Amino acid sequence: MEKQLNVGIVGTKFMGKAHSNAWKKAPLFFDVSAQPILKVACGRHEASLKEFAQQWGWQETETDWKKLVARPDIDIIDIALPQQLHYEVALAAAKEGKHIFCEKPLAMNSQQAEEMLKVCEDHKVVHYLNHNYRRTPAVALAKRMIDEGKIGRIFHWRCAYQQDWIVDPSFPLTWQLRKETAQAGPQWDLNSHAVDLAHFLIGDIATVSALTTNFIKERPLADESTSGNLKAESKGDAKGEVTVEDAALMLVQFANGAIGSFEATRFATGKKNGLTFEIYGSKGSLLFDLERMNELQYYSREDAEGYQGFRTILATDGSHPYMQHWWPAGHIIGYEHAFVHAVVDFIDAIETKQTITPNFSDGLKILRVLEAGLTSAERHQQVIIS
Template sequence: MKKQLNVGIVGYKFMGRAHSNAWKKAPLFFDMPVTPVLKAACGRNEESVREFADNWGWEDIETDWQKLVTRPDIDIIDIALPQNLHYEIALAAAKAGKHIFCEKPLSMTSVQAEEMLKVCEENKVTHYLNHNYRRTPAVAHAKKMIEDGKIGRIFHWRCAYQQDWIVDPAFPLTWQLRKETAQAGPQWDLNSHAVDLAHFLVGDIDTVSCLTANFIKERPIADENASGSLSATSLGTEMGEVTVDDAALMMVTFKNGAVGSFEATRFASGRKNRLTFEIYGSEGSITFDLERMNELQYFSRNDAEGDQGFRTILATEAAHPYANNWWPAGHIIGYEHAFVHAVVDFVDAVEKGISIKPDFSDGLKIIQVLEAGLRSAETKQQVQL
């Protein structure tokens, strides 16, 4: 009989569903020597968390996260909550000796991130920050191509993360639009993913210059007692101030001499979840678009003259990381599969007592870049990291 690791999850909305699916699917598609068990789900609303647990197969529920993290039958705490709630839960979980699978961005401040990392290391628990895009086969293959010298010395990084879900001024003042719960807007939420990919594929960032913009300064306050999706009927007449950025643009230099740019916005009409990056080097180039997440575009300067041009690499063959565990070549996978890959790697790290990337030290570096961007936007000066 395989060894088991019992998982307790805090949070049952969007990320709770994505994480639950990953815990369930991982042992079905990957040969895992240790089986994750969906032991308990936690949320403040007992009726809602019970419905969630019954639907996804969690054995038990809790309505108090403090009880969950101290349960002796829990090995792993999965934090699937907004970033303002990560700090306290992560500290308590680490002190209780639980391994931590945490949603991004890591924390509200670098001071919090430093303490979270310190406590995890002191208690010798495995800590993972779920920047899941690293684990799409195409991005993982891009990393290998770079390490193999396929594009040579990197000169340029260009990245954009674009969404459009708050273009309508009638969209309500949700937690993502308030500094006390989100810290910042797309600079925090979206650029955290973008900066992680830049660190992963290019290297550490040295300097940051940034500007931010706020297009809609007030929004209707939602009825917190309304159930279901936010709609016009759940909005009151009272307006509240938007206290985070609506868009952020960063220019950076990397420690290896490359230069880069980041655009993060929720006002790109027609863009639902478009994360693109372009990497240009001395021997070639690689580009990626999350909305076509099984593909890479690759250009090689070493192709014969007259035959050069960008070509598509479909990252669904066994040669691409993780792809061999899914479907025959050409049968594409989706957004949720990167979460599965993260669970597989995380459980392996816990079992072997090794680290997994990105971890809380990576999360700290990301927060430091994001904070530098906000300081630059405020002072209108370049910030050295």
């Protein structure tokens, strides 16, 4: 009889949908080592919760996450919640011996992250932090090419994560714009992805110098019942203070001597989810744009003189990471597929009793860099990562 893993998900909005799709699709396209069972969906509002569960195929519903994590028949807790809620749920789940699939950023600060990591290690559970862009085939291919020495010694990293969903000053004061519920703005939300990619592709960051700014300091109070997928309505004329940054810039030096830059903003008009990185080395270069996520740009100095130039690699060939499980070469995949890849690797880690990356240890490293950036911006000085 095929082994099964019962999954309980906490959170039913944007990420709850993305995760549910991944749990459903993984065994359809990959030979997973255990069958994930969509057992219980947990959310606060019973009516919308039941609708979510019915749509995505969850067998049961629960409105109390504490009851969910205590159930002996649940093997995995999927935390698809905003970051201010990760800490409490993750600690409880780990203490109950549940494996944890958690959205990013890991926590509200590095102190929480340290405790989350320790409890997971003490209880010997598999813990995964869903920086899913690592599992985009083009990004995974870039990692392979770097490891194979295709671009040589790395000199430069340039990364920008740009969105525009709060350019309008009438956009309300949602939880993402308040320090008590978000910790920080794009430095936390967007740069967490960017720093994870830098750690994955380049290496550890040693020093940080940063600048943050606010363009709009007050906004209408939000009707939180309307919030979701970066949309919300205001609940009247009253306004509140924006207590996180609107944009952040970081300059860093990596432990291996490379230097890099990060831009994270929600004021890049026209950019809906623009994540780009550029890597320049002694033998070549790699460029990636999430809005063209199946493509990787590659330049090689070893090409013959007169034939050098950036070439586009369409990362859909069966030899490219993960792609043998999808469609014939040239048939592109999308945003949701990286979540499927994460679920497959997570299940394999559980069954083989191995670690998976990024995990809570990686999440802690990321938060230390992000905190260093906020400290640098506040003090107007370079911060060394200890």
